[in-house]
Amino acid sequence: MKCHTWAFIRNPEKLINDGFHYFGSNQPFSIVVAGRRTIILRDVQDVATVWRNTQALSIDPFVVLTLGAFGIGKPTLEKIFTDPRDLIQGQARMKSVLINSNPNNKVYMDLEREWFTSQLLAPEALRTLQKKYLAYLNESLSWTALSPTYVLSRASSPETTTVVSLRKFCQYTVSYCSTNTFFGKKLQQIAPDFLQHYQEFEKGSWKIFYRLPSFLAVDSHRAKERAVDGLAKYLSMPDQDHSELEWIFQTIVSELGYLGVGDQDIAAFVMVIIWAINNNAHKVAFWILAHLLHNQPYLLAVCDEIDAAFLGRERGSEGEPSMDILLSACPHLDAIWYETMRVYNATSVIRQATWPCTVGGKRVHVGDQLIAPFRQFHLNRDIFGHDATAFRPERFLENRTLPRTKGYAPFGGGYTYCPGRLFAQREIYLFVAMTLRRFEMGLVPRERGPRMPQVDKETPSAAAMSPDEDVLVLLQQRKHV
Numbered sequence: 001m002k003c004h005t006w007a008f009i010r011n012p013e014k015l016i017n018d019g020f021h022y023f024g025s026n027q028p029f030s031i032v033v034a035g036r037r038t039i040i041l042r043d044v045q046d047v048a049t050v051w052r053n054t055q056a057l058s059i060d061p062f063v064v065l066t067l068g069a070f071g072i073g074k075p076t077l078e079k080i081f082t083d084p085r086d087l088i089q090g091q092a093r094m095k096s097v098l099i100n101s102n103p104n105n106k107v108y109m110d111l112e113r114e115w116f117t118s119q120l121l122a123p124e125a126l127r128t129l130q131k132k133y134l135a136y137l138n139e140s141l142s143w144t145a146l147s148p149t150y151v152l153s154r155a156s157s158p159e160t161t162t163v164v165s166l167r168k169f170c171q172y173t174v175s176y177c178s179t180n181t182f183f184g185k186k187l188q189q190i191a192p193d194f195l196q197h198y199q200e201f202e203k204g205s206w207k208i209f210y211r212l213p214s215f216l217a218v219d220s221h222r223a224k225e226r227a228v229d230g231l232a233k234y235l236s237m238p239d240q241d242h243s244e245l246e247w248i249f250q251t252i253v254s255e256l257g258y259l260g261v262g263d264q265d266i267a268a269f270v271m272v273i274i275w276a277i278n279n280n281a282h283k284v285a286f287w288i289l290a291h292l293l294h295n296q297p298y299l300l301a302v303c304d305e306i307d308a309a310f311l312g313r314e315r316g317s318e319g320e321p322s323m324d325i326l327l328s329a330c331p332h333l334d335a336i337w338y339e340t341m342r343v344y345n346a347t348s349v350i351r352q353a354t355w356p357c358t359v360g361g362k363r364v365h366v367g368d369q370l371i372a373p374f375r376q377f378h379l380n381r382d383i384f385g386h387d388a389t390a391f392r393p394e395r396f397l398e399n400r401t402l403p404r405t406k407g408y409a410p411f412g413g414g415y416t417y418c419p420g421r422l423f424a425q426r427e428i429y430l431f432v433a434m435t436l437r438r439f440e441m442g443l444v445p446r447e448r449g450p451r452m453p454q455v456d457k458e459t460p461s462a463a464a465m466s467p468d469e470d471v472l473v474l475l476q477q478r479k480h481v
């Protein structure tokens with residue numbers, strides 16, 4: 001059978017649509033990706049079957065491959081899938097959550113999923129994270145704190161217009177604030193270049209994710225190693241220096257230590273999670289702001305909604321929005337968020353068969369991979385109408401049930417349904433709201449008129465997609481703040 005790996009990495013939708021035209025139906029069909037028989041799903045019902053069948057279809061082999069690609073050693077990969085009672089010995093048994101709060105003796109990776117859910121979805125824990133994030137955002141978006149990382153021409157006073165790279169502004173601000181939320185400022189103090197190395201790594205992280213040969217991803221590997229070294233240095237500090245480290249990471253670090261995982265592998269493991277936290281959010285924020293700047297009437301509608309969320313909450317320049325109003329009374333903001341997540345998200349459902357089963361009438365053998373790229377559903381005319389490929393947030397205003405449509409799954413589903421989905425929505429809403437409240441934003445004029453960036457087809461993506469071009473923005477302080 002022909003190998004389709006590169007065609008799949010470059011443009012999975014095209015490959016799938018070609019397959020669809022070739023086979024002429026919505027039935028699953030198989031191709032070869034990375035040397036493995038890979039069954040492609042095109043029917044939403046088949047995806048639901050995959051999500052339900054947790055006995056026969058597992059994400060674990062894929063997790064092992066991904067962590068391995070990111071440099072985590074085989075002994076560690078075995079430990080996180082082994083009964084913890086066989087590994088944790090001595091004093092550690094008294095302290096370990098894996099031993100003492102694990103009645104079904106789940107393996108590390110399964111219990112870690114529960115920790116994420118309790119930290120990221122429980123209302124009180126989520127509120128605490130949101131509050132910390134907002135405090136960092138407040139500081140980061142003050143006029144005097146704008147960073148040279150994204151400022152292209154410096155403003156000398158509040159009245160002066162500053163030119164910023166929208167792409168870098170979103171990337172730096174969102175990643176800085178969310179990384180500080182989970183790790184505290186101590187990480188930047190101990191490893192001042194961490195964020196810079198992380199962002200260099202992130203640029204080429206798709207090469208590591210898709211396991212391109214090392215010589216094709218030298219810079220990404222080097223940046224990753226430097227970021228991991230910084231993290232390892234931070235994590236090796238005495239416990240009192242980690243007082244701002246969020247509970248989820250304290251637990252991950254301690255429990256991996258009890259399992260006998262070495263410091264460098266623990267740091268690499270934490271780095272992969274930082275990547276899951278950061279890699280998508282700033283790109284989504286970029287697409288939202290870029291579209292708003294290219295659509296003045298829509299921008300005004302969003303600004304009105306956001307201003308209402310600040311009303312009565314002003315405390316001089318420290319004004320903060322009401323999260324409740326942002327989440328429940330900003331329909332235009334909601335609509336552009338949903339539309340961005342629909343159009344710019346290359347998420348896939350991915351599982352491997354650990355037991356024979358049947359999906360959509362097709363026999364699945366042990367070792368087969370099943371993949372359903374979601375953008376094929378998100379851009380499907382049968383689901384989202386004749387203009388499904390166009391960016392038109394109004395569709396979510398016209399039909400308020402659209403986010404619950406089968407086939408709309410920007411955060412995946414099943415037992416790997418993104419546990420960070422509520423935090424992600426809050427961090428992006430807060431970032432957009434604080435930015436538009438603080439600053440007048442306009443496009444730097446271009447000789448041939450404005451151009452809304454398109455998706456960068458040269459850079460494959462496992463989730464939020466990158467733009468083919470930056471947007472240069474004129475930034476000025478808004479008068480009322």
Ligand code: HEM
Pocket residue numbers: 059113116120276277278280281284345347348349350410411412413415416417418419420421423424463464
């Ligand atoms: C707009 C931003 C985000 C998008 C589009 C996104 C998307 C996704 C998707 C599609 C998955 C499921 C992958 C699968 O089914 O295999 C996932 C998993 C995950 N996400 Fe997110 N995510 C975002 C933000 C976040 C944030 C902010 C966090 C943490 C604070 C986070 C933590 C995770 C974790 C830990 C998993 C793994 C879940 C598991 O394997 O059980 N994500 N994300």
